[in-house]
Amino acid sequence: MNYTFPSKLLERAVDSFANLPGIGRKTALRLVLHMLKQDKEHVLNFANALSELRQNVKYCSVCHNICDNDTCDICGNPARDHETICVVQNVQDVLAIENTQQYKGVYHVLGGIISPMDGIAPSDLNIESLIERVKSGGIKEVILALSPTTDGETTNFFISRKLRPYSVKISTIARGISVGEELEYTDEITLGRSILNRIEFKSKEL
Amino acid sequence: MNYTFPSKLLERAVDSFANLPGIGRKTALRLVLHMLKQDKEHVLNFANALSELRQNVKYCSVCHNICDNDTCDICGNPARDHETICVVQNVQDVLAIENTQQYKGVYHVLGGIISPMDGIAPSDLNIESLIERVKSGGIKEVILALSPTTDGETTNFFISRKLRPYSVKISTIARGISVGEELEYTDEITLGRSILNRIEFKSKEL
Numbered sequence: 001m002n003y004t005f006p007s008k009l010l011e012r013a014v015d016s017f018a019n020l021p022g023i024g025r026k027t028a029l030r031l032v033l034h035m036l037k038q039d040k041e042h043v044l045n046f047a048n049a050l051s052e053l054r055q056n057v058k059y060c061s062v063c064h065n066i067c068d069n070d071t072c073d074i075c076g077n078p079a080r081d082h083e084t085i086c087v088v089q090n091v092q093d094v095l096a097i098e099n100t101q102q103y104k105g106v107y108h109v110l111g112g113i114i115s116p117m118d119g120i121a122p123s124d125l126n127i128e129s130l131i132e133r134v135k136s137g138g139i140k141e142v143i144l145a146l147s148p149t150t151d152g153e154t155t156n157f158f159i160s161r162k163l164r165p166y167s168v169k170i171s172t173i174a175r176g177i178s179v180g181e182e183l184e185y186t187d188e189i190t191l192g193r194s195i196l197n198r199i200e201f202k203s204k205e206l
Numbered sequence: 207m208n209y210t211f212p213s214k215l216l217e218r219a220v221d222s223f224a225n226l227p228g229i230g231r232k233t234a235l236r237l238v239l240h241m242l243k244q245d246k247e248h249v250l251n252f253a254n255a256l257s258e259l260r261q262n263v264k265y266c267s268v269c270h271n272i273c274d275n276d277t278c279d280i281c282g283n284p285a286r287d288h289e290t291i292c293v294v295q296n297v298q299d300v301l302a303i304e305n306t307q308q309y310k311g312v313y314h315v316l317g318g319i320i321s322p323m324d325g326i327a328p329s330d331l332n333i334e335s336l337i338e339r340v341k342s343g344g345i346k347e348v349i350l351a352l353s354p355t356t357d358g359e360t361t362n363f364f365i366s367r368k369l370r371p372y373s374v375k376i377s378t379i380a381r382g383i384s385v386g387e388e389l390e391y392t393d394e395i396t397l398g399r400s401i402l403n404r405i406e407f408k409s410k411e412l
Binding site: 004005006007008009010012013015016019020021022023027029030031032033034035036038040043044045046047048049050051052053054055056057058060065066067068072073074090091092094095098099 | 210211212213214215216218219221222225226227228229233235236237238239240241242244246249250251252253254255256257258259260261262263264266271272273274278279280296297298300301304305
């Protein structure tokens with residue numbers, strides 16, 4: 001739909017929203033008209049939240065997670081296991097893993113994965129600072145928690161080769177059947193790997 | 207998902223997005239992190255577009271359409287047919303009808319429809335100003351172009367009764383089978399009405 005907007009201000013706001021990923025012009029218009037029905041204060045607050053975030057956002061100097069200070073709450077927490085680093089692609093992944101409440105170590109956010117197709121080289125990612133963290137000692141294990149895609153595997157391979165000179169255990173998160181998934185509908189690569197990488201059955205695990 | 211955000215700024219921006227209709231917290235997070243990857247200028251521009259729209263938006267003094275001046279471009283256009291008023295629910299509907307390029311009259315935006323369930327009474331809508339427009343003369347036809355729902359029909363009925371004292375033709379947009387729709391899958395009320403309200407076949411229409 002190529003609307004001719006009755007107002008330049010409206011058109012500019014709709015264009016802004018329509019530039020966001022996954023939001024078309026029709027949805028953008030609906031969102032903007034929704035905002036026009038809200039209190040003025042509410043909308044100014046929204047605009048403010050965005051500009052303040054963009055201007056004042058900080059990244060943890062250790063793990064590159066988003067934070068409000070110099071180091072993030074996870075890196076600054078003495079109760080966490082600082083000898084284990086979980087390497088993830090982005091901030092969403094940190095939130096997802098934190099949400100499981102199963103991991104007590106620290107993180108390292110790469111900011112993406114190596115992708116020749118998208119022109120993302122190792123130097124575009126926070127890989128050098130990961131090597132530095134390991135090099136400076138005190139790290140026992142690096143867990144590679146990247147997506148099980150070709151790009152993810154390439155990145156895993158690149159990082160593990162870079163880390164080889166240092167005496168650090170390297171692991172990846174387990175691939176296998178999701179909890180609640182039916183064998184019948186699992187893709188064959190996942191199913192094949194889950195048989196090869198079978199684990200000892202412990203009745204207390206149930 | 208109840209994330210514990212690593213940054214208050216991030217949380218505030220995500221909350222703002224998640225308050226919009228149809229946007230959940232996961233999508234909100236994705237949008238905000240997308241914005242963090244954009245140029246600072248781009249994001250400030252976005253925030254600016256929203257706050258400026260909300261602060262400076264104007265509504266046409268005649269038809270209540272959104273505009274930048276006192277009257278909108280449609281009401282101010284001498285080439286339009288100012289004797290025909292098309293009554294619509296909201297601004298989106300004006301854009302949708304304008305997009306068809308089939309209508310040359312002017313509009314009247316109600317700002318909603320009468321809905322007892324949602325607590326929207328006739329006095330909440332721009333109905334009085336429509337009656338005033340008709341009362342002041344020069345209007346030949348009022349087209350009711352509201353959604354074919356119970357609330358829409360109620361509003362149609364209310365407006366047509368209010369307009370009865372004035373010598374103005376009242377019409378509604380045609381209900382019937384959509385172009386390209388299959389008879390087999392049309393709901394029975396629409397199909398029944400489309401037979402009752404059949405129109406004379408003119409070969410040149412093809």
